[in-house]
Amino acid sequence: MAGGRRTKLEKLVDTIKEDQRVSSGLEEQNSAVPDLPSELWERIFSPLDLRDNIRAAAVCKSWQAVATSVRKSDRPPWLMICPNFGNSYDFYDPTKRKTHSLDLPELKGSEFCYAKDGWLLVFKPRTQGFFFFSPHTLELIKLPTLHFAHQIVAFSAAPTSDNCIVFTVEHVNPMAVAVSTCRPGDDAWTTINFENPQSIVSSIWTNIVFSKGHFYCLSLTGWLGVYNPNNGIWAVLSVPPPNCTEYFPPRNWWKGKFMAEYNGDIFLVYTCAAVKPIIYKLDEMKQVWVEMVSLGGMTFFANFLSSHVRADLVAKMRNTVYFSKALCHGKCCFTYSVDLGRYYPRKRPCNCGQHDPFKSIWIEPPEDV
Template identity: 55%
Template structure:
């Protein structure tokens, strides 16, 4: 694939030169070698994906220099840890393997619910108050009071966006679920009961993700429920659950399931203490989960409450699943490479039953490090 891409870019360069000679109407041997102006070349290459940028850099030395100058490498999310005591919060950067700290007294007594777009969604049981909080800017956005258990609550966009909607689903009976929604600025939550089609079983172990204008809910039993916030409809898709690995159903097996989305694609990750992770991608056309042997250059970051996906990270991080566990005194994040087929650090299997699922979460990396200790 890479060879074909390099050939394509070389042909592009030759076509540009040949076209210029033809338009000038002069013989090739009398033609001065033509080169695109650097500004135009930078503009063209800057629009390429990370993978195509790499291929363009192989055309010639000049293209290599330009490709390097405009190459965009995305940042991975950071892993945020909630302390059991005190107000000092730890942030781990998996790309640099560095740890930073922030003192956040306003989060005292709160419980994690979700994280996305650089915002935390938290709940204070004592006041029954749910709120958004950005740990980097200290900005806080309150939401209407409501009593919540331990169910996960997802949101569709940053709370500063008018399209932000919060969503959670709760079990009422085997054939009934209660869906609650809200948006920043609202005076109260809206709760509506919907008929539920078995074998979907809602529980506090639901995994939620927002994708293509819909909220997807991966249930305890692996069935996928879908809520359309615009039409206020709930449906259980006729998609059989991902195939569980043999001996998957061990103690705390429900803690080893994760769901993430990226550019319209939905991924599910299944793992437990003694098994390698299995990654599935939802084929939305054929209504089936497809096991992936490669992540095609992307990277998944799995945590109990919310998981994320990234493209165009630096080379060592691509095609890996990163888990919310740090070993060797904060020096290495536990990850699984689909290329090598093993954990890093070696023999570091991850037992989700060992860890409090509410103690850590992946959050977007900050733009400014000056506020960190």
């Protein structure tokens, strides 16, 4: 049990046992739990993560009943895959290794941009139009048009939220970028040009995540740009780029790097030319990328457009990197096990991402699977 979580749970057990001794007397010391209202027990157990919940459930039958009633665990995203022809989109479920299909004519002629909270951000090159789309509810929310030449774009929250901001950063010249933002309901995008503060920083950006009120962007050369939408300030952090043995030229700007956010932490997976993926976690206090030898039970779902991290998944999925590359006609997914130090399948494709970076994306599954 981790330090903080263990202390909280142990204090809970010690407090209950002490209450039993004081209030019940010696004849009741063998009772596993005091007689408390079920609502109070649910409030006590609800904050526990899956690991501590399971351990608490092993104390006695009474605890087991309460713990299982409030037990929560993460659900892995599904891999949504564009069809080569027609409007039938595949959704690969990595838990059951099954593929579901859904006819979505609303997405015809569109490219994926980003996915979050069960929503897609989609771009139609023919009309230069953006829109949000929920493949599970078929809701569609349009955005203003914007010239979009394969730069990256992201949003902070579901478009039904008041906190939703759409953000993109575009290469202007080797020393400048253009930051564009808008909100659902706006008539136009707001665009501001910024100079890069360091000449060694490329103005081509390859990944975006939203964390703690800021948009973090990874440059082609591995530097980290940050945009604060509250005050409109763009900056490049003085965090040295992670080590990578392979240089990707501008024409392959989307290859090899996958960045994701989880509970305020930022993670990065580099495939490069190494035998195995290199996993980093950003230490903002020390301004460095720290290489991780283990995912600590987490699962990384890598995708050029939108990567995700999950914890508390079923045991067979933990400590694994899932790449957005469906194999065997969508019946399995290309993965890397950190514990075993091997890929599945063993024969590694030349690209751990996907051949077309705009044709697949990880998205939350429907609530009523």
